[in-house]
Amino acid sequence: MSLLRRTRTGLLHLHFGTRDGRTVLLRDLQKAPLMIVRPFELPCGTLMVFMVNPTGGVLGGDHSEVRVTVDGAARVLILTQSATRVQPSPEGEAATQDIHLTVAAGARLEFYPERTLPFAGSVFRQHVRAELEEGAELGLTETLASGRVGMGERLRFGEYTSRVEVWREGRRVYLDALRLRPGEHTRTPGVWGAHDYAASGVWVGNGGVRDWPAVPGLLATGRSAGGAVWLRASAGQGPELDAALNAARESLRGQLFGAAPLRVRR
Template identity: 35%
Template sequence: MKENQFGKVSTLSLEAGKREGKTVLSDVRFTAPYKIMQPFLLPDGGIQVMLLAASAGIMEGDRQAFSFHILPGAKVEFLSQSYDKIHPMDSGDAKRETKISVASGGSFCFHPQPTIPFAGSAFENRMEIELEDETAVFQMCEILTCGRYARGERFAYRSFRNYVEIRRGGRLIYRDNTWYEPELFSMEETGMMEGFTHQANLFVTKPEDGEAFCEEVRNLLEDERKNCQGGITRLAEGDYAVRLFGWRGQVLEELSDKILRLLRKNPV
């Protein structure tokens, strides 16, 4: 386990390349508590990489640092089977930093761990994604929660920040700065999360038929309006962002998966 001025740092570094028409992991390094399962081969020559965590919690003094490097032509889907449980800390905040680079012709679908802040905890997540050019494909689905709602800890954390920047060729194409501080303002009265318990943020690089993709997403949201609410936005350069609100993380996960599967019909 590495050390820095904040304490222990759990690290995960993954690099994927392409060999003989198939994606392979060219380098994987990590410290406890992570474990990478044997990659699943996908029909298109890509791979699905699954992360398990021996301990899902971020404890006092711990930090997490993730880095992913998708080399030219490689295609990777990354998902986690664990939840980060953010525990209260006497000093400082729990922090995670994630850096992702996708080279020309590479493709990366990223499903980071949902985070569950406990009462009295504070969490800051920062993600920096760099796409080399127009041929670099990136998809992401992340889910945020209001806390342990079943235990009466709705918005009981000290602060919760999620900061994401995505650049293509060095040019900023997407930024999301979600920053909740219940002690400074009422989350309910200001409409934060609009009365729901879970929020899902999706980003996809521009599909070939963006209008068809957008229409199908809107139809899905209409069908699911009893379980959740949301909307889709076309960004300046033809990429799309989707934001969903609901009362159960599983519902948002299932709907997000349906949305991402639409890209198979409208490939990038």
């Protein structure tokens, strides 16, 4: 097997619960290159965990498996320390990622990774599935760059595929299936138009939404037929997208979860 064909399988299994009214990490399984920085309790009582891949990125043929279980009454926030850099795949092999989230009644899980940055010639496929009991709360976002824009690699990746499903009590309440395979035309009307950064998100909570976040030409929100709240956004610049996404996220968290704004130090 050549060095170009060597593959890695990273595992990260996390199980959260409560002890004496505080959220704690009960069990964890970590296999390089996936690992976590030790949990930190935020002032609001939420337990924050940074998911880390200390290598230079994911390579063609690599596979990541993430399993997160949150027991009732626990409050968990999972972030990533940096962008996911998907390296070129000279032989066309896909880097794959499988994420499975299980949230019990009365628990809350929020997963807000940094953006995915696909290099020219890369292939990336992921599947995210969240299973919620009635009364569970979930927040999930996904952000994507069109490539290393500053390096002239706009829409030069081979493929980006992402399927996100949210199930509640055995019923699917949200489905987002995205498959991008850029061709020779990189500035044509379509999903992004002339924008270089895109985001999507889904929230399931026990509150209602009266003030729907929206920025004309940049960000929109709505409700799925199953009752989940969705978000779509795209922008020409990364900081512009991040600012709109963060503002919308905090608005929806406050309305759906009754949660105070996140105060995260990186």
